[in-house]
Amino acid sequence: MTGNSFGQLFRITNFGESHGKAIGIVIDGCPPMLELGAKDIQKFLDRRAPGQSEVTTQRQEPDKVEIISGVFSGKTTGTPICMIIFNKDFKPADYREISQAFRPSHSDFTYQKKYGIRDPSGGGRSSARMTAGNVAAGAVAFKLLNQRFKTEITAYVKRVKDIVADINPGNVSQKDVESSIVRCPDKNAAKAMIELIESAKNSGDSVGGVIECVIKNVPAGLGDPIFDKLEADLAKAMLSINATKGFEIGSGFEGIKMFGSEHNDTFIIKNKKIATKTNHSGGIQGGISNGMPIIFRVAFKPTSTIQKKQQTVDIKGKSMKLAAKGRHDPCVLPRAVPIVESMAALVLCDHYLRQRAQCGDKFD
Numbered sequence: 360m361t362g363n364s365f366g367q368l369f370r371i372t373n374f375g376e377s378h379g380k381a382i383g384i385v386i387d388g389c390p391p392m393l394e395l396g397a398k399d400i401q402k403f404l405d406r407r408a409p410g411q412s413e414v415t416t417q418r419q420e421p422d423k424v425e426i427i428s429g430v431f432s433g434k435t436t437g438t439p440i441c442m443i444i445f446n447k448d449f450k451p452a453d454y455r456e457i458s459q460a461f462r463p464s465h466s467d468f469t470y471q472k473k474y475g476i477r478d479p480s481g482g483g484r485s486s487a488r489m490t491a492g493n494v495a496a497g498a499v500a501f502k503l504l505n506q507r508f509k510t511e512i513t514a515y516v517k518r519v520k521d522i523v524a525d526i527n528p529g530n531v532s533q534k535d536v537e538s539s540i541v542r543c544p545d546k547n548a549a550k551a552m553i554e555l556i557e558s559a560k561n562s563g564d565s566v567g568g569v570i571e572c573v574i575k576n577v578p579a580g581l582g583d584p585i586f587d588k589l590e591a592d593l594a595k596a597m598l599s600i601n602a603t604k605g606f607e608i609g610s611g612f613e614g615i616k617m618f619g620s621e622h623n624d625t626f627i628i629k630n631k632k633i634a635t636k637t638n639h640s641g642g643i644q645g646g647i648s649n650g651m652p653i654i655f656r657v658a659f660k661p662t663s664t665i666q667k668k669q670q671t672v673d674i675k676g677k678s679m680k681l682a683a684k685g686r687h688d689p690c691v692l693p694r695a696v697p698i699v700e701s702m703a704a705l706v707l708c709d710h711y712l713r714q715r716a717q718c719g720d721k722f723d
Contacts, residue, residue: 366709369705383442385439389435390437402498404424440499462681463669508578512572515696517570519567528571563666564667565689567658567661585646593655657699659691666684
């Protein structure tokens with residue numbers, strides 16, 4: 360195992376390099392007869408693509424996806440789906456200096472130690488560009504979930520550095536999120552976030568923050584204890600995204616401030632169905648979805664590659680100062696929103712197929 364694949368029944372394998380000829384994804388296990396075309400996937404990729412606004416990297420990549428197998432006459436065939444995205448705007452010359460030096464808090468040093476060789480152009484396999492394939496696969500997973508359960512997955516920027524948005528997770532729509540270039544539905548907070556990101560960019564620095572995700576219309580029963588609990592797989596999926604440093608679900612770390620009597624989600628009957636009065640559990644109890652909205656948050660660090668001079672060492676072990684060149688996001692959060700949504704869709708789709716395999720048509 361080399362860490363390039365994710366999932367069990369709905370399994371993806373990611374390939375390519377940031378500044379190589381192409382990047383892509385192979386999906387194995389997608390059921391047949393799902394209506395699928397490039398346009399279903401492209402709208403997800405367009406939200407992740409670089410060059411969207413002044414607060415994202417200015418690399419210009421159209422990220423046009425091509426489906427080269429697994430789909431016939433507009434429907435999936437049940438065989439592996441391979442999707443490829445050809446790189447267009449790559450500039451290896453921008454990375455000549457860092458090919459001889461290790462960027463602080465980046466993967467340069469650890470890749471060199473692990474493999475004895477690394478592709479410095481855009482970070483190679485360690486680049487956030489590699490998430491494009493995952494987003495393409497997530498679009499397929501989401502369509503399957505939405506078709507079966509009307510599942511809705513909405514992520515948004517909750518926090519940038521010290522600026523925290525005032526958002527009610529139950530009332531956020533995709534339209535609200537997309538109304539701002541920073542993908543924060545709180546207009547006042549969004550304005551302040553944009554100003555902060557632009558300030559960091561102008562000074563050659565970067566900022567991090569938190570993305571919150573709300574998933575509605577999730578059936579109860581998804582998740583496989585003990586080691587494949589639904590929140591554990593969600594955590595793995597989220598922490599596989601570049602620049603992530605933390606994951607919490609439901610009340611998260613704030614839950615420690617409460618008594619058990621306050622934190623417990625008491626059961627009620629709502630619309631003739633069993634529900635909970637509160638949702639401190641974040642839609643998952645005992646590692647299994649309970650039918651309530653799944654709510655979690657992911658922390659992203661400030662982008663490692665910045666243009667301010669920093670102390671580092673070169674590949675020969677000599678001390679030096681490095682100010683990285685190239686085109687990099689001063690804040691990864693706006694473009695990470697669709698990545699979070701896609702990785703969540705992959706987890707839920709995989710667990711849906713696993714549950715159906717175990718329980719058959721009774722689950723549907």
